Amino acid sequence: MDHHSFLYVNYIPGLNKLPEQVGNAVLVFLILFVIFLLGYRNLKRKGDDVVPDKHFSILNFMELMVEASVSLVEENMGKVGRTLLYFLGPLILFILFNNLSGLVPGFEPATSNLNTTLAMALAVFFLYQIYGFKAHGIKYLKHFMGPILWLAPLMTPIEIIGHLARPLTLSLRLFGNMMGDHILLGIVLLLIPLLMPVPVMVLGIFVSVVQTLVFVLLAIAYFSQAMQEEEEL
Numbered sequence: 001m002d003h004h005s006f007l008y009v010n011y012i013p014g015l016n017k018l019p020e021q022v023g024n025a026v027l028v029f030l031i032l033f034v035i036f037l038l039g040y041r042n043l044k045r046k047g048d049d050v051v052p053d054k055h056f057s058i059l060n061f062m063e064l065m066v067e068a069s070v071s072l073v074e075e076n077m078g079k080v081g082r083t084l085l086y087f088l089g090p091l092i093l094f095i096l097f098n099n100l101s102g103l104v105p106g107f108e109p110a111t112s113n114l115n116t117t118l119a120m121a122l123a124v125f126f127l128y129q130i131y132g133f134k135a136h137g138i139k140y141l142k143h144f145m146g147p148i149l150w151l152a153p154l155m156t157p158i159e160i161i162g163h164l165a166r167p168l169t170l171s172l173r174l175f176g177n178m179m180g181d182h183i184l185l186g187i188v189l190l191l192i193p194l195l196m197p198v199p200v201m202v203l204g205i206f207v208s209v210v211q212t213l214v215f216v217l218l219a220i221a222y223f224s225q226a227m228q229e230e231e232e233l
Helices: 020-046 058-101 114-144 149-191 198-227
Strands: none
Touching: 020 058, 020 114, 058 114, 058 198, 114 149, 114 198, 149 198
């Protein structure tokens, strides 16, 4: 990213002291926080009225985001997925809105920086290991020994390498796609500054949603494998 380009974070006190990708991540988080705070206030104001608003509102938007996140997790993990919503729900929103922010002039998506995507991938990696041990205790180590015990000396190094590669592949996939999309959009805006590059914007939205789903679905798969029933190990 060109350091001479306009970015909102460079003009916000406090955020302009941070690295650009960190400042953009914090800014997107604050925007999300304000949206959900306004939605929560509208929800409290409605009280027991469960009739949805007739027109689009912040409350409708908040409900849509929450319901979509819950459905995505439950459809792929079942009811046990609710125990992970505290992590997977914010992760979905953080990745999606950071991806989409790259389509807005003045934003540089934090997900186009490898430090950000690697941090999220490592959080997934360590947390699913914790949940694996929490679900199975020391028997969780059977995950690393392969299906047949006498193959353990061969399979254990392979399994360990495979698990260690997961944060790398998760982070590089999201980083590479969002960086490429961000660069493409910048080039189109540079070449056609007076025309709205609608096809590229639509493609950017599609890529943002797909990359969010890919990252989160892989994370869900890792959690599911770590927490699967003991008889399936």
